[in-house]
Amino acid sequence: MSIQRITVIGTGLIGASVGLALREAGFTGEIAGWDRSPAELETAVHMGAVSRAAVNHQNALELCTGSNVIVLAVPVLAILDWMEQLAPRLHSDQLVTDVGSTKAEITHAAQHLFNKEKTASFLPGHPMAGKESGGASLAEAALFKNAVWLFTPGNKIASSLEAEWRTYVAKFGSRILDLDAARHDELCAWVSHLPQMLSTAFSALLLDTFADAPDLRAIGGRALRETTRLGSSPYSMWRDVAQTNTAPIAATLLALELRLAHLRENLKSPALREEFEKANRFRSTRADAESNKPA
Amino acid sequence: MSIQRITVIGTGLIGASVGLALREAGFTGEIAGWDRSPAELETAVHMGAVSRAAVNHQNALELCTGSNVIVLAVPVLAILDWMEQLAPRLHSDQLVTDVGSTKAEITHAAQHLFNKEKTASFLPGHPMAGKESGGASLAEAALFKNAVWLFTPGNKIASSLEAEWRTYVAKFGSRILDLDAARHDELCAWVSHLPQMLSTAFSALLLDTFADAPDLRAIGGRALRETTRLGSSPYSMWRDVAQTNTAPIAATLLALELRLAHLRENLKSPALREEFEKANRFRSTRADAESNKPA
Numbered sequence: 001m002s003i004q005r006i007t008v009i010g011t012g013l014i015g016a017s018v019g020l021a022l023r024e025a026g027f028t029g030e031i032a033g034w035d036r037s038p039a040e041l042e043t044a045v046h047m048g049a050v051s052r053a054a055v056n057h058q059n060a061l062e063l064c065t066g067s068n069v070i071v072l073a074v075p076v077l078a079i080l081d082w083m084e085q086l087a088p089r090l091h092s093d094q095l096v097t098d099v100g101s102t103k104a105e106i107t108h109a110a111q112h113l114f115n116k117e118k119t120a121s122f123l124p125g126h127p128m129a130g131k132e133s134g135g136a137s138l139a140e141a142a143l144f145k146n147a148v149w150l151f152t153p154g155n156k157i158a159s160s161l162e163a164e165w166r167t168y169v170a171k172f173g174s175r176i177l178d179l180d181a182a183r184h185d186e187l188c189a190w191v192s193h194l195p196q197m198l199s200t201a202f203s204a205l206l207l208d209t210f211a212d213a214p215d216l217r218a219i220g221g222r223a224l225r226e227t228t229r230l231g232s233s234p235y236s237m238w239r240d241v242a243q244t245n246t247a248p249i250a251a252t253l254l255a256l257e258l259r260l261a262h263l264r265e266n267l268k269s270p271a272l273r274e275e276f277e278k279a280n281r282f283r284s285t286r287a288d289a290e291s292n293k294p295a
Numbered sequence: 296m297s298i299q300r301i302t303v304i305g306t307g308l309i310g311a312s313v314g315l316a317l318r319e320a321g322f323t324g325e326i327a328g329w330d331r332s333p334a335e336l337e338t339a340v341h342m343g344a345v346s347r348a349a350v351n352h353q354n355a356l357e358l359c360t361g362s363n364v365i366v367l368a369v370p371v372l373a374i375l376d377w378m379e380q381l382a383p384r385l386h387s388d389q390l391v392t393d394v395g396s397t398k399a400e401i402t403h404a405a406q407h408l409f410n411k412e413k414t415a416s417f418l419p420g421h422p423m424a425g426k427e428s429g430g431a432s433l434a435e436a437a438l439f440k441n442a443v444w445l446f447t448p449g450n451k452i453a454s455s456l457e458a459e460w461r462t463y464v465a466k467f468g469s470r471i472l473d474l475d476a477a478r479h480d481e482l483c484a485w486v487s488h489l490p491q492m493l494s495t496a497f498s499a500l501l502l503d504t505f506a507d508a509p510d511l512r513a514i515g516g517r518a519l520r521e522t523t524r525l526g527s528s529p530y531s532m533w534r535d536v537a538q539t540n541t542a543p544i545a546a547t548l549l550a551l552e553l554r555l556a557h558l559r560e561n562l563k564s565p566a567l568r569e570e571f572e573k574a575n576r577f578r579s580t581r582a583d584a585e586s587n588k589p590a
Contacts, residue, residue: 128516148513177513187514190501195518198493201554203574206485209550212580218472219443219482221423223490226521232578235571242562253559255504257552259496264548267537276530279498283527285507 004029007067011035011044015073016139019049024141025171034060043136072098076240087113090120095161097123102245103152107181115156126150145173152181189248196230203231299324302362306330306339310368311434314344319436320466329355338431367393371535382408385415390456392418397540398447402476410451421445440468447476484543491525498526
């Protein structure tokens, strides 16, 4: 195996979990790590996700220069920034990959900055895994088990390093799926970004409407809990998603607004039955799909 | 104890669970049952939720006439219909209660038809428990454990039968909360009916947009699953909720539509941060409230 040294940039929930999953998968080489937050980096070292901590940003760049694989596990805009910084420093037998939530801008930058004869290779990736709260302390090797790990390689030619990295991802327990970057961003707008925005908007609306009314709290059950769960998600991560996938997210929001208005105008009409029947149909095909999943 | 005979009208998920919970709570008297669906009634008898099955609608009315307590566990419009049929047949030492999801119309009807000197007593109730699918086969004695059981008694004077019924509900493991009927319907619109309509609208929209696209199915994770879970709910039950709580549901839908539009127009502006911060605040007070719950 040619991967001996890996550097993880950003040792929060995902980055630290990658480190732990690599160890679980049998990787015995060096895992260097860097995080802007000294606390996050220290936690990652303490839990064994990282075996060598960069002492500062400059040192992190140097560790990347000496690594076979660099994993960018920071928010999307920071990934784009690291790509700019790393491209001129790396050479053709190195692989950079990322775990960013949106892929069109990153894949576009990868074609410009990497994947040429004399540059390093870049494999845009996105594990569909996470928790509503972040941070290294919640990291676990099993985070990617039974999750889908998406790649949007575009038309680049796969390097042997890339094949090796994909083997590790499969060992993490993830199911790998290659997608076109634009299709990725459209699908993720529907299945991830829209549910997030919905939960944020609903939670904020409830705060404005009820503050901390005790009867609302007493009555709220599973439906309220599930519909507001993602309201805990941090702005710091979602700002970048909103910035780099604006048009698809806006399109899904608008479509949902119109659909809610349609339902509102038909609360007492037969069209309500049609909406419920369509929803039942969507769920019954989903249930089939879900029962086929190992989780 | 004066409750010896109970009749449950509607032996689906909730009605059959009431029967099972009564047995678990030590009730040894007769539990008569009736359901329009012979299969549901048979299942309820088979699992021990009902000890005597009415043979037809007329027989069900007769069994009610001979019961101390009648529990109406059918959809809201059917509850209103049973109230009309039962009121002239019952007398002052009987109690009727219900488990309907909306309370304004039922409480209003109760003031007209019951709760007078020579009529039976009516206690409007609503256990905040259920599953996304209905049916007696899913019934369980523990369904109401740690759930909130709401009552909207209005200004009626509590009978001793009512006190005894409340004792059973407490034995089911429910936390009892008395509320004004209009407040009940407003709060339930927010915490239950709006999440339902949202999940229905989103699921129906996904069906129209993607049919059964395999990549959508492969990518969808917990966020999609939770946001569409209630899409499985049956129209038959929600039609009555929409019919009897139309204005509050429409108001919550409109408020959410406007909030989503606000968020959509601010995907790249600092207002997005404010929405996330408000949502975080709502969730952090919720988390406090939830950690105080026994479940």
